[in-house]
Amino acid sequence: MALDNKSEFKYIGTRPNRPDGLDKVTGRARYGADAYAPGMLHGAVLRSPHAHAKILNIDASKALAMEGVKAIVTRNDFAKGLEGDDWDLLENTIAGEKTLYDGHAVAGIAATSVLVAKDALKLIEVEYEVIPHVTDVDAAMADGAPVIREGAADHSVPEGLHPNVVRYTEFGRGDLDAGFAAADMVVDRSFKTEAVHQGYIEPHACLADLGADGRGELWCCTQGHWFVRRMCSALLGLETTQLRVTASEIGGGFGGKTTVFIDPIALALSRKAGKPVKLVMSRSEVLKASGPTASASMDVKMGMTKDGKLTAATASFRMQGGAFPGAPMDMTTMLAFSCYALDNVHHEGFDVMTNRPKQAAYRAPGAPMGAFAVESVMDELCEGLGLDPIETRLKNAVKEGTKSAFGPRYKAIGLIETLEAARDHPHYSAPLAENTGRGVASGYWMNWGGETSVSLAIGEDGAVQVGVGTPDIGGSRASMALMAAEAIGIPYENVRVNVLDTAALGTNEPSHGSRATYASGLATIEAAREAIGKLCQRAADKWGIDAEAVEWKDGAAYPSGPNAGDFEPLSIADIAGEMGSTGGPITGHHDASPTGFGGSFGTHIVDVHVDPDTGRSTVKRYTVIQDAGKAIHPSYVEGQFQGGAAQGIGWALNEEYVYGEDGRLQNDVFLDYRIPVASDLPMIDTVIVEVPNPGHPYGVRGVGETGITPPLPAVANAISHATGHRMTRLPMSPPRVLRAIQGKGIS
Amino acid sequence: MVAVNLWSGLRRFTGGAEVVEVEAATVAEVLKALVEAHPGLDPVIKAGVSVAVDGEIVQRALNHPIQPDSEVFLLQQFRGG
Amino acid sequence: MRYHTPASFDDAVGIAADATGVTRFLAGGTDVLVQLRADIVTPDDLIDVKHIPGVRDITQNSDGSWAIGIAVAGAEMTECPALIADWPGVVEGMDLIGSTQVQGRATLVGNLCNGSPAADAVPGMIAAGATVSITGPDGNRTVAVEDIPTGPGRTALNKGEMVTAVNIPARGDNGGDAYLRFIPRTEMDIAVVGCAVNLRVDGDVITEARVALGAVAPTARLVADAATAIIGTTLDEGALAALAAAASAACNPIDDKRGTIEFRTHVAGVLAQRAAKIAYARATCAGGE
Amino acid sequence: MTRIHVNTTVNGDKVDFLADPRETLLDCLRDKVGMTGAKEGCGTGDCGACSVTLDGRLVCSCLVLGVEAEGKQVETIEGMANGGELHPLQQKFIEYAALQCGICTPGILVATQALLKKNPDPTEEEVRYWLAGNLCRCTGYDKIIRAVMDTAKDLRAEKVGGDV
Structure with a gap:
């Protein structure tokens, strides 16, 4: 899909009110837990209190005998004989022979009320045999560590590694020895990050209604309802198209709602009880048993000449993604050095299983950890050689045609533009207060295209309805409406965008990978162009001329030039008003798996004050600069930048999964899982850089994910400068920073 | 012939080669030809890979065309959040 | 669970004394409901005390002392300028608990009787020399606040007993108090360390002091050595150093998800100094604030 | 479990419902009064998504029992706009x-x-x-x-x- 090279836009780049705004400020918008059905039952899930245990027996007879209890399901109520990813998904949804982590689902219950369901859970008797567990990534790779699952390793793992290492990757190029020999300074450091959670405010929720004939409906909060349909169908042994899934409004996802946890259980309960079943997770269940991100243990070594040229770089990433394969070490390895032109580079990655919940995607999955390590080393090199961190990055920055560290050459990209904007931003040269450090870091996310289907129909009044399959998490209906308005030349207010259910449209991948505005936007524009072709044909028929002699501009058909004939233009409303009698409905449709999604670079600047007596860090000023390709609705682009930065700050400073010696999660409430609150943050300034993406008609790049990549190292670099001690471990909680200040090392 | 760059972890399935030349006009043909040339790559490709063609990353669009002079990289499967 | 709305303390005590299962009093409910929700405690009898006359009152007695009703919410204390003028530290401690929303419900007595070592309202009350009035099947008694918590989640209240009011002494002249806590964020956390200082000056010399620490031992504690360290001084550098050392020495904390022993012990000294400086400033320019 | 008949006022309208004393005001607003504007994000008073006012005082409705609403005035997001006119x-x-x-x-x-x-x-x-x-x-x-x-x-x- 090529770039239009359009320089003037009428609607793109404006900031109209979002179409779903009114619903969301009045409480009308219906999210996952806001659905009710006649005769509905309420579900609840029994979860393992053990990190690792054999299930010897489950006796549900007492619970089933309780008044109001209508159905109980265990693993036996799901599909048999699954393999690969489907088996993993089922095993994570409901435990089989073993429970693999604290909070692992063991049984589901449906009853006439939530209270009855919860009371009945206590009557289910499960006999466990507790076995040794491991939750730390390095410990899980060590000799003698408990094995989570024998034979889980795939073809990629070389001989001799612990069975908990289930995937391995290695790639690179050049001559590392020569590269490091050419360096004036080499920094070789180890880093560690803890697992964090996406922290969406809406817990997972669904309402399932599945008949004994295998036909069913599911209402749920998800980033991708076709994914939900495929996964649930597999786990319940249903025909995919027999299950109709409707995506509710979604209260945040950030990657964590691209898979299923409770939906298959609700469907199984509904099938067994013969009634609709609503199932809603508590916050504690969300933290314990949805999909947090991986934790990482990393070594990075980089060499630099005294004039700031990188000569060689190597990295090793060990990442745990819970009791299943899937830690995003492939993305971490591919993107770790993505900002820099390197001739001599090597990466190694290990996917390690532990007794923790199965990790799910979290905003640029895998990239922030790698960026933390690499950008910290970059900063230390600049500091050690007395070089400016932005000028040095500019000296090594990738640009169009540069061979990426992971292989392919970049197309048009905007890293240099973000670095130049950062260098020229007043924040970068502002004076710093006492005990305050400034950190800079860059980051990248490559984005994603994915299966996409969009339908567009002209209404009788000339307004346009657009049906997309990507749930709207952060304002994408407004973006689609702007793109449709621009393509057709009608006012934004005349475009209605709906997220359709799985029965109404071809398969769509989720709103993930920063793809919604890029891919559904591209398909919307193409669908609009198809409809315009039909509109022109209707005008041509009416005028008795060839369709090629009709031109579409500003929402109306015109004869193209004097030779075409002298006709009054026909507006979209004119044509639509007669469409029933001129050939029937007018629609446009586009299906694609677009590949030209480009990628988005960002550079962040942050000032952090550190209290030398307590180690407490306060973010005083923050600036995000990122390439959006073309900002369709700048307010929501800024919102993505700001949200990504805030999540990254939380990850850097205070968020972490804390497991006790017993392998149980210690902080399963928002009181102790500390995401940033309003008073923790300053205003977050934004600069939108626009280097058009050649793979989208209007130049769009996805912007959702890149923003969480630079904050980890930017904040770490700032604290390192404020304290004079290099911070190599996240979170940089006050006890850890205080120890560093006191010279006791980084624990 | 199209030169396909592999990641170095795959060398043990290709007799040490990190660049494999295959006859192919689409991404699907590249993957098929790779497995024919080196059957050890079969599980790798079945598990899911991405293919970079002249800087564009293809995962699902297997009909994506490839020119003889295209720069082609086999990459690990992409994920998004 | 049975829900009761007694109209008098006698009725409330009667229900509690007769109860055979788990009993909880409900005022603000910000702890009771969380425990109920998390399935930690589901009372058999829940006694809502908010229907008892007078429990929402903040009263200043003729001698200048204060009586605070057991259902007075934190937000109501922060809306009482005279109380803030007398006991800013006590009000600060209450005000730091939870969010604005929690402030609309949470109470001093609830915070005390929940028995958390990290309760923010408790060190301020201890430093102020506050007492609680208790009524029960065996009559009434008055107990110093520091004697109420006996361990995490445990109090000195006997079966059937309930607190009926918090009594805070008259401020008197040339006094000041302050409470500070350490948390990793700016709001919404449980104290990692809390410290309250209450003192009186004669000129610029400290003549009386009480220092209380929270979250560094199984209960909030009054630290006599810390008070001794600053009495008779002008809160000079030496006195501050001695104060910090005494505060740190009084710590007997645990390592947990919120902080380490090492960190809590160090920060207790830091907070004691900072709180003392605020209290001292308030005392020396009393009325001038 | 005995349920209690609760009479209260929500956004100026008198409503009544039967509540188990363990049910929160949030549960009652959503499941019994049919007002789903207040959301449950945590159930422990830490996220504020369930904020309402109770006799004019801002509270988390997940930290109030439904039975406590007896005789009270509850205001929710649904009462914020004046008919079709947004606040x-x-x-x-x-x-x-x-x-x-x-x-x-x-x-x-x-x-x-x-x-x-x-x-x-x-x-x-x-x-x-x-x-x-x-x-x-x-x-x-x-x-x-x-x-x-x-x-x-x-x-x-x-x-x-x-x-x-």
Whole structure:
């Protein structure tokens, strides 16, 4: 899909009110837990209190005998004989022979009320045999560590590694020895990050209604309802198209709602009880048993000449993604050095299983950890050689045609533009207060295209309805409406965008990978162009001329030039008003798996004050600069930048999964899982850089994910400068920073 | 012939080669030809890979065309959040 | 669970004394409901005390002392300028608990009787020399606040007993108090360390002091050595150093998800100094604030 | 389990329902009164998505029992607009893009309205601390704070204008 090279836009780049705004400020918008059905039952899930245990027996007879209890399901109520990813998904949804982590689902219950369901859970008797567990990534790779699952390793793992290492990757190029020999300074450091959670405010929720004939409906909060349909169908042994899934409004996802946890259980309960079943997770269940991100243990070594040229770089990433394969070490390895032109580079990655919940995607999955390590080393090199961190990055920055560290050459990209904007931003040269450090870091996310289907129909009044399959998490209906308005030349207010259910449209991948505005936007524009072709044909028929002699501009058909004939233009409303009698409905449709999604670079600047007596860090000023390709609705682009930065700050400073010696999660409430609150943050300034993406008609790049990549190292670099001690471990909680200040090392 | 760059972890399935030349006009043909040339790559490709063609990353669009002079990289499967 | 709305303390005590299962009093409910929700405690009898006359009152007695009703919410204390003028530290401690929303419900007595070592309202009350009035099947008694918590989640209240009011002494002249806590964020956390200082000056010399620490031992504690360290001084550098050392020495904390022993012990000294400086400033320019 | 008949007032309308004493006001509003504008994000008073006012006082409805609402006045997000006319805060939140997913928005609007009633001229710091119990994971709070500050300014100007 090529770039239009359009320089003037009428609607793109404006900031109209979002179409779903009114619903969301009045409480009308219906999210996952806001659905009710006649005769509905309420579900609840029994979860393992053990990190690792054999299930010897489950006796549900007492619970089933309780008044109001209508159905109980265990693993036996799901599909048999699954393999690969489907088996993993089922095993994570409901435990089989073993429970693999604290909070692992063991049984589901449906009853006439939530209270009855919860009371009945206590009557289910499960006999466990507790076995040794491991939750730390390095410990899980060590000799003698408990094995989570024998034979889980795939073809990629070389001989001799612990069975908990289930995937391995290695790639690179050049001559590392020569590269490091050419360096004036080499920094070789180890880093560690803890697992964090996406922290969406809406817990997972669904309402399932599945008949004994295998036909069913599911209402749920998800980033991708076709994914939900495929996964649930597999786990319940249903025909995919027999299950109709409707995506509710979604209260945040950030990657964590691209898979299923409770939906298959609700469907199984509904099938067994013969009634609709609503199932809603508590916050504690969300933290314990949805999909947090991986934790990482990393070594990075980089060499630099005294004039700031990188000569060689190597990295090793060990990442745990819970009791299943899937830690995003492939993305971490591919993107770790993505900002820099390197001739001599090597990466190694290990996917390690532990007794923790199965990790799910979290905003640029895998990239922030790698960026933390690499950008910290970059900063230390600049500091050690007395070089400016932005000028040095500019000296090594990738640009169009540069061979990426992971292989392919970049197309048009905007890293240099973000670095130049950062260098020229007043924040970068502002004076710093006492005990305050400034950190800079860059980051990248490559984005994603994915299966996409969009339908567009002209209404009788000339307004346009657009049906997309990507749930709207952060304002994408407004973006689609702007793109449709621009393509057709009608006012934004005349475009209605709906997220359709799985029965109404071809398969769509989720709103993930920063793809919604890029891919559904591209398909919307193409669908609009198809409809315009039909509109022109209707005008041509009416005028008795060839369709090629009709031109579409500003929402109306015109004869193209004097030779075409002298006709009054026909507006979209004119044509639509007669469409029933001129050939029937007018629609446009586009299906694609677009590949030209480009990628988005960002550079962040942050000032952090550190209290030398307590180690407490306060973010005083923050600036995000990122390439959006073309900002369709700048307010929501800024919102993505700001949200990504805030999540990254939380990850850097205070968020972490804390497991006790017993392998149980210690902080399963928002009181102790500390995401940033309003008073923790300053205003977050934004600069939108626009280097058009050649793979989208209007130049769009996805912007959702890149923003969480630079904050980890930017904040770490700032604290390192404020304290004079290099911070190599996240979170940089006050006890850890205080120890560093006191010279006791980084624990 | 199209030169396909592999990641170095795959060398043990290709007799040490990190660049494999295959006859192919689409991404699907590249993957098929790779497995024919080196059957050890079969599980790798079945598990899911991405293919970079002249800087564009293809995962699902297997009909994506490839020119003889295209720069082609086999990459690990992409994920998004 | 049975829900009761007694109209008098006698009725409330009667229900509690007769109860055979788990009993909880409900005022603000910000702890009771969380425990109920998390399935930690589901009372058999829940006694809502908010229907008892007078429990929402903040009263200043003729001698200048204060009586605070057991259902007075934190937000109501922060809306009482005279109380803030007398006991800013006590009000600060209450005000730091939870969010604005929690402030609309949470109470001093609830915070005390929940028995958390990290309760923010408790060190301020201890430093102020506050007492609680208790009524029960065996009559009434008055107990110093520091004697109420006996361990995490445990109090000195006997079966059937309930607190009926918090009594805070008259401020008197040339006094000041302050409470500070350490948390990793700016709001919404449980104290990692809390410290309250209450003192009186004669000129610029400290003549009386009480220092209380929270979250560094199984209960909030009054630290006599810390008070001794600053009495008779002008809160000079030496006195501050001695104060910090005494505060740190009084710590007997645990390592947990919120902080380490090492960190809590160090920060207790830091907070004691900072709180003392605020209290001292308030005392020396009393009325001038 | 014996259920209790509760008579209360929600957004000015008298309503009644039967509540198990273990059910929260949030449960009762959503499941019995049919008002799903207040959301449950945590159930422990840490996220503010369930904010309502109870006799004018801002509270988390997940930390109030349904039976405690007896004889009280409850105000929820559903009562904020005047018929079809949005409250200035609601209008400004839309204009400022002060919401992304929108799940925290009802709670933040109810909390902010309570703030501006109490303090029509808050500083940025006061707004941030007042809203510290309303978690938002999407926006980084920037646009929310700006929308609140700007609404407060507008409302003050309107009031001054009215006085003249």
